[in-house]
Amino acid sequence: MRRNETMRNVRLLDAGGNELWKAPAMDAALNKAWYSFMDVVNERIAVIEACPLVPPVAVPPVPVPELCDVTSGSRLKIYETAQMLAMAYKLTGNEKYLHGALNFLDKMLATPAISGGEWSMGGRVGAMGILYDWLFAELGARSVPDAVGFGSYRALTAQRIKETIAADTGALVDNLYFAMCGQQSLSITSTSFDCQKKPVYENWDRSDSKPSIANFYIGGHPFSAVNNVTVALLAIADEHPDVLPMLDTSYAHYEKGFLAARARISVDGGHHMGFAYGVSSIPERLLLWRSALEQPDAVPLLKADWQAKLIYPYIYGLRHNGTFPASGDDFDTPLGSTLIAQLALGAVSDVNDGVAGQFYREQVLPARGSHASLILERLLWPAPLPSAPQDTLELSRHFRTAGQVLMRDSWDYANATLLEFKSTSFSAENHQHFDQNSFSLNYKAPLLLDTGLYEEYGSSHWWNYYTRSIAHNTLLIFDKSERFVRGSKEYSNDGGQWFSAPAQAYPTIEEIGPAGPNALDGIIRYENTPEYTYTSGNASKAYSAKKLDAANGFVRNVLFLRTPSFWPKPVTVVFDSVRSKQSLPATFLLHTANDPVSGAPGTTALGNGQYQLGFTAGQERILTIRNGGGMLTAHTILPLNASVRKVGGAQEGGSGCAQAHIVTGAQLANAPDCRFTVRRRLDGDNYAWRNQTAGISKQQSSSSDVGGWRLEVTAPAVPAPNAPEYFLHVLAVADNDGATAPASAPGAVRLAATGGTEALLLGEQFQVLFNREVAPAARMDWSSPLVGGAILATGLKPGAHYALTSTPAGSGFARTLVETQEGTGTHLSSDQGVLSIE
Numbered sequence: 001m002r003r004n005e006t007m008r009n010v011r012l013l014d015a016g017g018n019e020l021w022k023a024p025a026m027d028a029a030l031n032k033a034w035y036s037f038m039d040v041v042n043e044r045i046a047v048i049e050a051c052p053l054v055p056p057v058a059v060p061p062v063p064v065p066e067l068c069d070v071t072s073g074s075r076l077k078i079y080e081t082a083q084m085l086a087m088a089y090k091l092t093g094n095e096k097y098l099h100g101a102l103n104f105l106d107k108m109l110a111t112p113a114i115s116g117g118e119w120s121m122g123g124r125v126g127a128m129g130i131l132y133d134w135l136f137a138e139l140g141a142r143s144v145p146d147a148v149g150f151g152s153y154r155a156l157t158a159q160r161i162k163e164t165i166a167a168d169t170g171a172l173v174d175n176l177y178f179a180m181c182g183q184q185s186l187s188i189t190s191t192s193f194d195c196q197k198k199p200v201y202e203n204w205d206r207s208d209s210k211p212s213i214a215n216f217y218i219g220g221h222p223f224s225a226v227n228n229v230t231v232a233l234l235a236i237a238d239e240h241p242d243v244l245p246m247l248d249t250s251y252a253h254y255e256k257g258f259l260a261a262r263a264r265i266s267v268d269g270g271h272h273m274g275f276a277y278g279v280s281s282i283p284e285r286l287l288l289w290r291s292a293l294e295q296p297d298a299v300p301l302l303k304a305d306w307q308a309k310l311i312y313p314y315i316y317g318l319r320h321n322g323t324f325p326a327s328g329d330d331f332d333t334p335l336g337s338t339l340i341a342q343l344a345l346g347a348v349s350d351v352n353d354g355v356a357g358q359f360y361r362e363q364v365l366p367a368r369g370s371h372a373s374l375i376l377e378r379l380l381w382p383a384p385l386p387s388a389p390q391d392t393l394e395l396s397r398h399f400r401t402a403g404q405v406l407m408r409d410s411w412d413y414a415n416a417t418l419l420e421f422k423s424t425s426f427s428a429e430n431h432q433h434f435d436q437n438s439f440s441l442n443y444k445a446p447l448l449l450d451t452g453l454y455e456e457y458g459s460s461h462w463w464n465y466y467t468r469s470i471a472h473n474t475l476l477i478f479d480k481s482e483r484f485v486r487g488s489k490e491y492s493n494d495g496g497q498w499f500s501a502p503a504q505a506y507p508t509i510e511e512i513g514p515a516g517p518n519a520l521d522g523i524i525r526y527e528n529t530p531e532y533t534y535t536s537g538n539a540s541k542a543y544s545a546k547k548l549d550a551a552n553g554f555v556r557n558v559l560f561l562r563t564p565s566f567w568p569k570p571v572t573v574v575f576d577s578v579r580s581k582q583s584l585p586a587t588f589l590l591h592t593a594n595d596p597v598s599g600a601p602g603t604t605a606l607g608n609g610q611y612q613l614g615f616t617a618g619q620e621r622i623l624t625i626r627n628g629g630g631m632l633t634a635h636t637i638l639p640l641n642a643s644v645r646k647v648g649g650a651q652e653g654g655s656g657c658a659q660a661h662i663v664t665g666a667q668l669a670n671a672p673d674c675r676f677t678v679r680r681r682l683d684g685d686n687y688a689w690r691n692q693t694a695g696i697s698k699q700q701s702s703s704s705d706v707g708g709w710r711l712e713v714t715a716p717a718v719p720a721p722n723a724p725e726y727f728l729h730v731l732a733v734a735d736n737d738g739a740t741a742p743a744s745a746p747g748a749v750r751l752a753a754t755g756g757t758e759a760l761l762l763g764e765q766f767q768v769l770f771n772r773e774v775a776p777a778a779r780m781d782w783s784s785p786l787v788g789g790a791i792l793a794t795g796l797k798p799g800a801h802y803a804l805t806s807t808p809a810g811s812g813f814a815r816t817l818v819e820t821q822e823g824t825g826t827h828l829s830s831d832q833g834v835l836s837i838e
Contacts, residue, residue: 029365033374040372041088044081045100053110053147070108070124072116075224078108078123079130086134087376098138102153105131109148109160113167117174118221122228125164125176129232132157158240161232162193165246179225180249182211194245201256204508215506217257218265219273219430226253227285234292254289259302261509269309270399272424273431274328275317276454278402279339282310283346287380300350308350311343315359315390316397316406317420318413319442320629322367325420326440326450326705327404329431329457329467336367338377345381354388361385363413395562396533398526401425403436405526407533407560409570417443417570417733421558423537425522426512427497429505431457434497436520436539437556438472441572443733445628448473449591451707452676455697460665463489465676465692469496471707474539475554475727476587477580479547480685492678493687495587497542524555525794527832533560534794534834549579549722552774554586557794559768565790566763567746569733575758575770576727580719588713588727590634595709596623596646599742606645608689609657609674613644623711624743631736633745637760638728639715648675648709657691665692675708726772728758753782761785769817771795776833778819785812791837793817798833801826 011022044067051068055061064071070078085104089097108124115121132139132154139153149156165176166186172178177186181195197211204214216222230250233243262282265271271278290301314335317324322335333340341364347356365371396407403424410416421439424432433450441448450473452466463486465471470492478495485491486505499505502517512518521538528534540553548554559573578586599622602614615621621636621644636642657674658667665680667690676694679687694706719725730748737743751759751767758770759782767789771777776797787806796802796817803820804827806813817835820826829835 029371030374030378033371033378036370037084037372037375038088040370041084041097041100044084045096045103048081048100048104048107051107053106068107070104070120070127071111072120073123075119075123075126075228078120079126079228082127082130083376084372086131087379090134091375098135101131101135102142105153105157106145106148109144109156113160113164114169117169117171118176118179118225121164121167121176122179122221122225125161126228126231128157128161128164129228129235132161132232133235154239158236161236162188162240162243165193165229165232176225176229179213179216179222180229180246180253182213184211189242191242192245193240193242195249198249198252201252202260203510206504213253214257214508215504217253217261217509218512219428219432219506222253223258223280226250226258227281227288231288234288251289254285255302257509259304263304263306264509264512265401266306266310266399267401268397268399269306269312270402270404271313272328272402272426272428274326274330274433275313275324276331276333277328277431278313279333279337279343280310281339281342282307283342283349284380286346303350308347308353308356311340311347311353311356311359312397313399313404313406314340314343315355315393316408317404317418318363319418319446320414320416320444322363322413323702323704325418325442326446327420327422327435328433329454330450330705331454331699332701334367336364336369338373340364341373341377342381345377345383348385349381349383352383352386354386355390355393357385358387358390361387394528395530396528396560398523398528398535400523403522403537405523405533405535405558407528407535409562415444417441419558419560419570419572421535421537423522423539423556424520425514426507426516426518426520427499427503427542428507428512428518429499433467433472434469434542435472435474436497436522436542437537437554438469438474439558439574440473441632441731441733442630443569443632444630444736446593446705447625447627447630447632447733448731449593449705449707451591451705451710453694453697453703453706454700455695456699459695460660460663461676461692461694464492464660464665464680465494465678466694468492468494468678470494470589470678470710471591471676473589473591475556475576475578476589477543477547477578477584478587478679479544479582479584480687482544482547483681490681492680492690492692494678497539498544500544525557525832525834527830527834529836531562531836532792533562534558534792534832536794547580547582547584549581552577553579557770559792559794561762564746564762564766566766567732569735571733571746571762572731573760573762573768574727574729574731577772578725578727579722580725581722583718583721585714585718586725586727588636588729590625590711590713591707592625592709592711593627593704593707594625595649596625596634596711597740597742598623598644600644607655608647609649609677609691610645610647610689613646615641615644617641621713622742622745624741626736629736631734631743633730633732633734633743634711635730635732635745635748636713636728637730637748637750638726638758639713641716643714643716645712645714646709647677647712648707657689660690660692662693662695665690668693675706724772726758728760728770730760730762751782751784753780756780757782759784765789767791769793769795780817782815783809783812784815787813791817791835793829793835793837794833796829796833796835798829798831800829802829802835803827804837 085101200212344360347353476495507518525536600613656670
């Protein structure tokens, strides 16, 4: 019997051939999952029963096992434990599991309502709702222990649910009622348990005093909090109809707020916060409302096209080892997690998506160490799994608004090259980073990385390095007079992106729209063919308008060549145009795990973990990056005679780097760690480099994307005011050769061209053209050693006809693409302004 196969017409015979048992089918995977599930439940019961009803008060505090920490523990862990214990009892009828569930409920009932703030309060409320609903008859027939209270479990549970929702911690945003009602208290009468006024769901005016949580529909805890409250209120509504008005409020938050936000951001399934916080329990949350309110044979409540697409970033973004790019705040997101599973199962349930079904069967399930979660998944999404091969998909997908473009060369995950490009159409804080126009590259290992460590939200490392542009493969424009301030605190000046008024840290749905203050241009061009993916992002508005032109200050063009004739693996070409207002030089960044190797004849240690690579004038700037089974050559074509500096590691032979305090950011003594260096202002416009030390992370266990080194590429001279700077890089992957010397790179020669054209010859026959100007090009002129050869031109007028001419000139040819009328021999550009001529 093969994995994931169902055995049919099963009969069990004794030695005499007598039938002892038979079944029409036996699902081995489900059988295995059942034993795993029961093992987990039994382990949890053992831990819970060993814990006291109320944790002892001691100085220092006595550690409490995570499973017993209903006071300040994880929302998910509290909710999940209640769900598993109740389900074990309902499926087996074994009193052991009922007693375990009641023991867990006792601990929640004995916990003060405000304990742990909104995070833990929401977990308890949701867990109590699950137990109330699933164990309804049992709770009504039993009285609570004297140490917990008096009356029946059912009555006291409903009472505690309401008390916890209404509880005031003293910090407005740390209350469940705030997540539901906004800046107001509740109105509690014998007939109504609800907000004093219905909050504003749409078109909220910040200058008005009307209560709203509209600025939390895109980010923040309220979605989870509202969901937990909804679970509880739906459970008790039949016996307590006074909560129905608040359920109406919750439904409106879903319909007009949380789901409306996701409909805009996740129109194609992507998410601006990346893969960790982009995964969510939306399918389960939708199932909650549909189970409670939907009539048989009715159109599913709150259904929309985008919901079945949520799994696709994970299908496209899966790396060689079952992980995902470290975009945004990056906590551990296992491929086998039930959150990713339910995205696939939701797509199967909604639209019978065969690709999602196959991804679940062939990728998600085998990635699991324990199969316990399969039990709940089968109960919630019982539909048979359809199957469709992934190779029916294109090898790239653009996730609009979220601004992700994922490009790969095959669906052989273990051996595929994956390029991720990100340029979101809006800015927001929460778990999104200042990483517009950034990219990462993976081939058998992370080769170009999103760096830093997600050790704690809001930490000094988080504010000063991890979320900042300097930690990503994007551009910096350092202005010593710029101040990166939030509230009363000033943070590091990395020269990167930031919020500029009137942009909001927590914007509303309307504020991220095209005309909103948080709008960015994002992805402005995208074209995919079997041979290449071309995309372009405009991140100009992500930087201060004082230093970059807001319309065309930073435009990045990315060309991903899947199967180039001149190299055995994919090659990526990155062309940047930068327009600074103040003669401020731009810095191009590449982050690596290991020390890059160059052919520079010398290296000068500059201190602060910085090393100047001593390339000579006219020497090719090529660096080799090795990690795991993969290798990358990074060839800087522009700027000419670029300055290349590497930063990080341990400063061999030096005194290391001044460290910043993990909590306060204050200067500490020098230490060898120089991986996270940033400029911190001393006084006036004077700065010093500090290594922004990372703490120990409980959220990110892998260090594969933390990074060790960064490359900084700058022009040898500062630009004139408003004069453009150009960066051109060729990035080629290969199998790690195991050597320590520089590796060979594909041939890449810059061709002479007119001022508006950037021309590159890759290998011996492939010419790539970029437009150096702002407006789409009506004409491109360049010199080439080839009278023919393949041409890929970008930045042209969309849907226009061009004539290609070639005239002998010296030892080569003067070549021209010029807009013309349609006719014999002309070439039509695509709707993205790209023209490919074989």
